[in-house]
Amino acid sequence: MLNGGDAVHGLLPVQVRDVQPGTPDFGLVLALAAGVLTQDRYLTSRIPGALESHVLGAFDGTRCAGFLRYLIQVIGAEAGRPAVLRDGRPLTEGYVEAFGVDPRLRRRGIGTALQRHAAQRCRITGCYQMRSRSPVTSTENYALKIAAGYVLHPSHDNDSYYFLLRL
Numbered sequence: 001m002l003n004g005g006d007a008v009h010g011l012l013p014v015q016v017r018d019v020q021p022g023t024p025d026f027g028l029v030l031a032l033a034a035g036v037l038t039q040d041r042y043l044t045s046r047i048p049g050a051l052e053s054h055v056l057g058a059f060d061g062t063r064c065a066g067f068l069r070y071l072i073q074v075i076g077a078e079a080g081r082p083a084v085l086r087d088g089r090p091l092t093e094g095y096v097e098a099f100g101v102d103p104r105l106r107r108r109g110i111g112t113a114l115q116r117h118a119a120q121r122c123r124i125t126g127c128y129q130m131r132s133r134s135p136v137t138s139t140e141n142y143a144l145k146i147a148a149g150y151v152l153h154p155s156h157d158n159d160s161y162y163f164l165l166r167l
Helices: 024-035 040-044 110-125 139-147
Strands: 015-019 052-060 063-074 092-101 129-135 151-154 160-166
Touching (some): 015 024, 015 110, 024 052, 024 092, 040 063, 063 110, 092 110, 110 129, 129 139
Parallel strands (some): 092 129
Antiparallel strands (some): 015 052, 063 092
């Protein structure tokens, strides 16, 4: 149990773990992303320039309750920007490519557990920051990110906000 499940406060105890394509757990994650949240294409797409790609699943027993895909990438590389160097090495970030929680299980700490796990893994990897983008309609996601300490900036390209967290 990674999110400190607590029946009194409505938290659902979940285990967050890495899932690999081709495994039964990945199949459960993909089914949730496709059937409920229509994000399955974001879990399987190839991302040019990403140094690493990881998919996390949040499981309540054998049920997939949520997912998060994050990439490790050089900051700005996807936008064609030159790398910012620190001590001679390019700064990297964890970029959240896909994120979702089963709508029937929201507001129970699952999304927070996934976000914390990803941030911890990125911190260990040496990433400078976490970044994600969400459409203006994702108000529940906004509340989660703001509570976690993210700052936000409106996108100039589309109807969304970017969220940044210094690691």
